[in-house]
Amino acid sequence: MATKKIKELPVILVTNDDSISAPGIKALVEAVQDLGRVVVVAPDKPQSGMGHAITIGHPLRLHKVEFMEGVEAYTCSGTPVDCVKLAVDKVLHRKPDICLSGINHGANHSINVIYSGTMSAAIEAAIESIPAVGFSLLDYSVNADFTAAKIYVRKIVEQMLKGKLKKHFTLNVNIPAVDASLVKGIKICRQAYAKYEEAFIERKDPHGKMYYWLTGEFVNFDKGKDTDVWALANNYVSVVPIQFDMTNYELKTSLETDWNL
Amino acid sequence: MATKKIKELPVILVTNDDSISAPGIKALVEAVQDLGRVVVVAPDKPQSGMGHAITIGHPLRLHKVEFMEGVEAYTCSGTPVDCVKLAVDKVLHRKPDICLSGINHGANHSINVIYSGTMSAAIEAAIESIPAVGFSLLDYSVNADFTAAKIYVRKIVEQMLKGKLKKHFTLNVNIPAVDASLVKGIKICRQAYAKYEEAFIERKDPHGKMYYWLTGEFVNFDKGKDTDVWALANNYVSVVPIQFDMTNYELKTSLETDWNL
Numbered sequence: 001m002a003t004k005k006i007k008e009l010p011v012i013l014v015t016n017d018d019s020i021s022a023p024g025i026k027a028l029v030e031a032v033q034d035l036g037r038v039v040v041v042a043p044d045k046p047q048s049g050m051g052h053a054i055t056i057g058h059p060l061r062l063h064k065v066e067f068m069e070g071v072e073a074y075t076c077s078g079t080p081v082d083c084v085k086l087a088v089d090k091v092l093h094r095k096p097d098i099c100l101s102g103i104n105h106g107a108n109h110s111i112n113v114i115y116s117g118t119m120s121a122a123i124e125a126a127i128e129s130i131p132a133v134g135f136s137l138l139d140y141s142v143n144a145d146f147t148a149a150k151i152y153v154r155k156i157v158e159q160m161l162k163g164k165l166k167k168h169f170t171l172n173v174n175i176p177a178v179d180a181s182l183v184k185g186i187k188i189c190r191q192a193y194a195k196y197e198e199a200f201i202e203r204k205d206p207h208g209k210m211y212y213w214l215t216g217e218f219v220n221f222d223k224g225k226d227t228d229v230w231a232l233a234n235n236y237v238s239v240v241p242i243q244f245d246m247t248n249y250e251l252k253t254s255l256e257t258d259w260n261l
Numbered sequence: 262m263a264t265k266k267i268k269e270l271p272v273i274l275v276t277n278d279d280s281i282s283a284p285g286i287k288a289l290v291e292a293v294q295d296l297g298r299v300v301v302v303a304p305d306k307p308q309s310g311m312g313h314a315i316t317i318g319h320p321l322r323l324h325k326v327e328f329m330e331g332v333e334a335y336t337c338s339g340t341p342v343d344c345v346k347l348a349v350d351k352v353l354h355r356k357p358d359i360c361l362s363g364i365n366h367g368a369n370h371s372i373n374v375i376y377s378g379t380m381s382a383a384i385e386a387a388i389e390s391i392p393a394v395g396f397s398l399l400d401y402s403v404n405a406d407f408t409a410a411k412i413y414v415r416k417i418v419e420q421m422l423k424g425k426l427k428k429h430f431t432l433n434v435n436i437p438a439v440d441a442s443l444v445k446g447i448k449i450c451r452q453a454y455a456k457y458e459e460a461f462i463e464r465k466d467p468h469g470k471m472y473y474w475l476t477g478e479f480v481n482f483d484k485g486k487d488t489d490v491w492a493l494a495n496n497y498v499s500v501v502p503i504q505f506d507m508t509n510y511e512l513k514t515s516l517e518t519d520w521n522l
Contacts, residue, residue, distance in 0.1 A: 051313030051342075051374045059472040081312075081376075085459050086473060099267070111388060113507050114313045123507075127372060127430075127456060159520055166512065186522040190508040195388060198346045203320070211320040212347060239522075241512035246374050246384075247451040251502035253425065259420055261447040261500075 009163055010036035010097035013125070015083045016104065017047040017117025020065065020075050024103035027146035028135060029071055031153040032100065033096060039096070040067055041087035043117075044075035048106075050117040052124070053079045062086055080121035088128060098160055102135035103149050105142065109174045109228040109238055110194035110220070121246055122170055131160060131169035138232060139177040148180035152237045155186070170242040176232050187236040192227035194220035239256035271297035271358035273423055274386070276344045277365065278308045278378025281326065281336050285364035288407035289396060290332055292414040293361065295409035300357070301328055302348035302377075305336035309367075311378040313385070314340045323347055341382035349389060359421055360386035363396035364410050366403065370435045370489040370499055371455035371481070384429055392421060399493060400438035402518055409441035413498045416447070419458060431503040437493050448497040453488035455481035 012032060020042040029038055034188035044063070055078040067073030074081045074091055080101065088095055088159050104118040113119045116132045125132035133156060137149045142167045152175055160169075172191075176183060196216030203211055277286045281303040290299055305324070316339040328334030335352055337344045341362065349356055365379040374380045379395045386393035394417060398410045413436055421430075433452075437444060438492060457477030464472055481490050489499035 046318070049315045049317045051311075051315070051381065053312045053314040053340075054310045054376055054475060056310045056475055057307070059474045060461075061470075061472055079314075081474070085475065086461060089459050089461050090463070090473060111505065114384070114388075114505060120312065123375070127375075155522060159522060169512065170509070172507075181328075187519075188513055188516050190510070190513065191506055198350050200321075200347060200350050202351070209322075211322055212351060213320045214315060214317055214343070214346065227476075239516070241509040241516060242507045243509035243512070244372065244375060244507075245452055245454075246433075246501075246503045246505075248431070248502040248504035249451070251430065251504070252449055252451065253501055255449050255500070255502060259449075261416060261420060 012036040012038045013087050013092065013096035013099040014038055014040045015042050015080055015101050015121045017050060017080045017121065018045065018105050019043045019046050020073065022105060023142060024105050024137065024146065026068065027150055028100055028103045028153060029068055031150040032157050033071065035157060038071050039092060040071060040073035041083045041091055042074055043080060043083060044077055046235045047079050047117045049115050050079045051115050052081055052120040054077060055082050058084060062090060080117040081124045084124040095128060095130050099130045099132040100157065103146060103153065104136035105144055106136065106140040107138045107174055108134060108136040108172060109232060113172050113191060113242065122220065123242060126168045126170040127244055129167045131165040132255060133171040133173055135173045148183050149175040151180055152186065172240040172242050174177055174228060174232055174238045176235050178235055182235055183237060184235050186239055187231040188227050189228040189231050189238045189240050190219060190226055191240050192229035193222040193228045194218065196250040272353065273297040273299045274348050274357035274360040275299055275301045276303050276341055276362050276382045277343045278304065278311060278382065279366050280304045280307045281334065283366060284403060285366050285398065285407065287329065287413060288411055289361055289364045290329055292411040293418050294332065296418060299332050300353060301332060301334035302337055302344045302352055304344060305338055305342060307370045308340050308378045310376050311340045313342055313381040316340060316343050321347060323351060340521045341378040342385045345382050345385040356389060356391050356510055360393040361418065364414065365397035366405055367397065367401040368399045368435055369395060369397040369433060370493060371453040374452060376432050376501065380433055384503060387429045387431040388429045388505055392426040394432040395436055396434045398436045398438060410436040411446050412441055413447065433501040433503050435489060435493055435499045436445050437496050439496055443496055444498060445496050447500055448492040450489040450492050450501050452501050453481060453490035454483040455479065455490045495521060
C-alpha cells in the first residue's frame with residue numbers, strides 16, 4: 001500500500017547551482033516536501049555563473065548522499081545542466097513531473113537569467129519537456145532568511161501541480177529580501193533590460209604578472225513598470241515566464257525584406 | 262596618415278570557443294581581415310559547451326600572442342563570454358564596431374545555440390550593444406574545409422558593415438559541410454526544436470567506481486521548412502536572428518488570465 005501511494009505522488013526533481021550544501025536548496029525541499037516524491041540531484045560544489053554549460057571533455061561522477069529525512073539525494077560533479085540530464089537518465093530513469101531549481105542565494109532577474117546556473121537547470125528541464133521553475137532570493141548571504149521565499153515557493157508549486165502545464169513551461173521567480181509581511185504579492189513580469197556594467201579589477205601576482213577579477217555595477221536601462229526589476233524594487237515576487245526559442249522574429253522579418261544576400 | 266586610416270576602419274573583435282589554436286578562428290580572420298582592424302581575444306584552451314558561463318570564483322589571465330601578420334591577438338584563460346568582457350574593458354578600452362565568433366568546428370543550429378560557447382560570446386556582445394554573429398561549420402574535424410564558410414562569412418560581414426545595425430543585432434549562422442559549389446545560398450530561419458536525446462555511457466574506474474560520459478543522439482522534433490535544421494539539410498547556409506529576451510510573452514498572457522496567485 002505504502003509503495004503504491006508513493007508511486008502516485010508527483011516526482012519533483014530538485015537541483016540548484018549553489019551546491020547541495022547551500023541552505024537555499026534545503027529551504028526549497030522543506031517548502032514542497034509533502035507535495036510529492038522529492039529527489040535531489042545537485043552539484044557537489046558551487047556552480048554559480050555556469051550558465052548553460054555542459055561537461056563534454058571529461059566524465060561525471062554521481063554519489064548518493066544523506067540530505068534530509070525521507071528525501072533521496074545525490075551529488076553530481078558537473079554543472080546544474082549536467083545534474084538535470086544525469087537525474088533523468090541515471091537516477092530517475094524517467095522524466096520527473098516537475099523540476100525545481102534553487103532557492104538561489106542572490107538575484108537572477110533581468111539579464112542574469114542567461115548567466116545563472118539555477119535558471120539554466122530549469123531551462124534544461126523545460127527543453128526536456130519537464131515543467132520547471134527557478135527560484136532566487138535577493139540575498140547572497142549564507143545566513144539568508146528564506147521564510148518569505150518558502151511561502152511563495154509553495155504557492156507557486158501548488159498552483160503548478162493543480163492543472164495541466166504546457167510542455168515547455170518555465171518560470172523565473174525572484175523573491176525580494178524583505179520580511180514576509182512586507183511582500184505585496186506576485187507580479188507576472190517580463191525580463192528587464194538591466195545588466196552588470198563590467199569593470200575588471202587588475203592585480204599583479206607575486207611574479208609581477210597581471211590578473212583580472214570580474215566585477216561590475218548593476219545598471220537598469222529599462223524604465224518599464226512591467227519588468228521583474230520594477231516588481232522586486234516594489235516588494236513584489238517577480239514571475240517571468242521563460243522560453244528557450246532564441247529566434248528574434250522581428251529581426252527575422254526585417255532581414256527577409258531588407259537584406260540582399 | 263597610416264595611423265589615421267587605421268582609426269577610421271571598423272574595429273572587428275574576433276573570438277571563438279574552440280580556442281586560439283583552432284583552424285576555424287584563422288579562417289574567420291582570413292575572411293574579414295581587410296574589412297577592418299581585426300583584434301582577436303580567444304580562449305587559451307577549448308571551451309566548447311560552456312554556454313554563457315562566466316568566471317567569478319577565480320581571476321582571469323590575458324596574454325598577447327603571435328597569431329597572424331597584422332592582427333593583434335590575445336589569449337584569455339576564461340570562457341568565451343569572459344573573452345568578450347575582457348576584450349572590451351582591458352584590450353580595446355571601447356566597444357568594437359562588430360563582434361564575430363567562430364568559425365566553430367561543428368554545428369550550432371537549433372537548441373545548440375544555448376549550449377554553445379561560440380554563440381554565447383556573440384550573445385554577450387549583443388547584450389553589450391555590439392552587433393554580433395556566431396559562425397559554425399557542420400564539420401567537427403580539425404581538418405575541416407572552410408572554403409565555403411569563408412565565402413559566406415565575408416558576404417554576411419560586408420552586408421553588416423554597409424548599413425546601421427540594430428543595437429542588439431545578433432545572428433546564428435551555420436554553414437553546411439559541402440563543397441562551396443553545392444551551397445544553394447542563404448536562408449533566414451527560425452531556431453528548430455531539435456536536440457540531443459541524452460544517453461550517458463556508464464563506465465567503471467580501476468577502483469570499481471562508476472563514472473558517466475555525456476553522449477546523445479540528435480533528434481529533430483520540428484517538421485517546419487522555415488527552420489535552420491531544414492535549411493542545412495537542404496544545403497543552405499542558415500541564418501537565425503537571435504534575441505536575449507527570454508520572456509515567453511504567450512505564457513505571460515495566459516498566466517495573467519488563468520493563474521490565481
